[in-house]
Amino acid sequence: MGVTVEHLSAAFGKPLDAVFAERLAQVFTSPVTEAGADGLTFADGSTVPVVNHVPRFVPSDAYVKSFSFQWTQYQQTQHDSLRNSGFSKSDVTHKTGLTPDQVAGKLVLDAGCGTGRIAELLAEWGAMVIGADLSLSVDVAQKSLEHFNTAAVIQADIGALPFAPGSFDFVISCGVLHHTPDTRDYTRRLVSLVKPGGELAIWVYSPRLARRQDWIPLTSRLPHVAFNDWCQWIVGPARQDPDNHLLRLLYPVFPFTARHETRDWSALTLFDGYTPTYHGVHSEEEVIDWFTDFGFVDIRRNPVATAIRGRKPG
Incomplete structure (x- = not known):
């Protein structure tokens, strides 16, 4: 007997559609044979833990801790x-x-x-x-x-x-x-x-975003809390007066925009652009x-x- 919809629903923390549950059980490299709130077991005998569904x-x-931080801050x-x-x-x-x-x-x-x-x-x-x-x-x-x-x-x-x-x-x-x-x-x-x-x-x-690569070796190593605080601070004046002469000197060497819907959105975008470990163009x-x-x-x-x-x- 295969894994049930109810067991998969317990693993993922909500009632699942029956068709989706069937697809979900079969989509993995080895099909799911057992499921519960604490883990999944597969046909090949392997298991993975389930944490918070x-x-x-x-x-x-691994190398994406900046994203773990930013998406906790800007949920x-x-x-x-x-x-x-x-x-x-x-x-x-x-x-x-x-x-x-x-x-x-x-x-x-x-x-x-x-x-x-x-x-x-x-x-x-x-x-x-x-x-x-x-x-x-x-x-x-x-x-x-x-x-x-x-x-x-x-x-x-x-x-x-x-x-x-x-x-x-x-x-x-x-x-x-x-x-x-x-x-x-x-x-x-x-x-x-x-x-x-x-x-x-x-x-x-x-390639329009290539200039960021000059900064990534530095900014990606800064403490996330401190750099996020700076992002929150700098987008304030940038939103109030985007033509400020000091900011106009900064933009060509450290490009960013604060013209998003909200201040948080602008700070998020700035943090996102300069903190990842890798930044390909x-x-x-x-x-x-x-x-x-x-x-x-x-x-x-x-x-x-x-x-x-x-x-x-x-």
């Missing part, structure tokens, strides 16, 4: 549902080209889900969504998605995700892969997870070449620079 396939947040800042904002909807539309009709009833992987703001939108559109992230943002994402019975979150390295090949109708990764040790290689590792006929959509930093042509090398067809540019989508033949 999130299966943990990694022992720590609600970018969520459409909490801010009466259309930010995530615009992000998904312009960076992936996906629409509600395309994802409804499909199994979608959000690789690098952060606080779950995009996964939340996809679930609202009727998708079955699995969000994965290496950082402790998964605890925030789990709460963001707790009222969706077709969404689940795991903590895992997106370069070594524990899913069976060809599992997903869509794999998306927005603003994440450039923060891995090798953007191209980590993109390649997602390819096998796309089913034949399925699609991969990614957005990575363009890539041209559209480079990313399109990757998709071609990986065997994708119908490769297309989305409206935002370096947002590329392609279909796996089949």
Whole structure:
């Protein structure tokens, strides 16, 4: 007898849709045979702990501790549902080209889900969504998605995700892969997870953001609390007087903008831009070449620079 919907629901902390639970049990490299609030057991005999209703396939947040910090500090800042904002909807539309009709009833992987703001939108559109992230943002994402019975979150390295090949109708990764040790290689590792006929959509930093790389060796090593306090402080005058002559001297050598919806949003964006361990930048042509090398067809540019989508033949 296979794992039950009730047991999976206990593991993920909410009543799951029966169809989604069946897909969830089978999507891993080895199918789930037992599940409960404290762990999952797989057909190959392996187990992973479940903590706060999130299966943990990694022992720590490794090189993404800055994201663990920022998404604990800014849990609600970018969520459409909490801010009466259309930010995530615009992000998904312009960076992936996906629409509600395309994802409804499909199994979608959000690789690098952060606080779950995009996964939340996809679930609202009727998708079955699995969000994965290496950082402790998964605890925030789990709460963001707790009222969706077709969404689940795991903590895992997106370069070594524990899913069976060809599992997903869509794999998306927005603003994440450039923060891995090798953007191209980590993109390649997602390819096998796309089913034949399925699609991969990614957005990575363009060369427009290359100046940040000059600062990353310093700013990524600063204490997160102290640098976040500085970000909160500097965006104040930047929002009040963006043409301040001292700031105009700073912007060319240390680029940032404070023109976001809120002060917290501006501070978050500044912190996010200068604290990751890795900060890759890539041209559209480079990313399109990757998709071609990986065997994708119908490769297309989305409206935002370096947002590329392609279909796996089949």
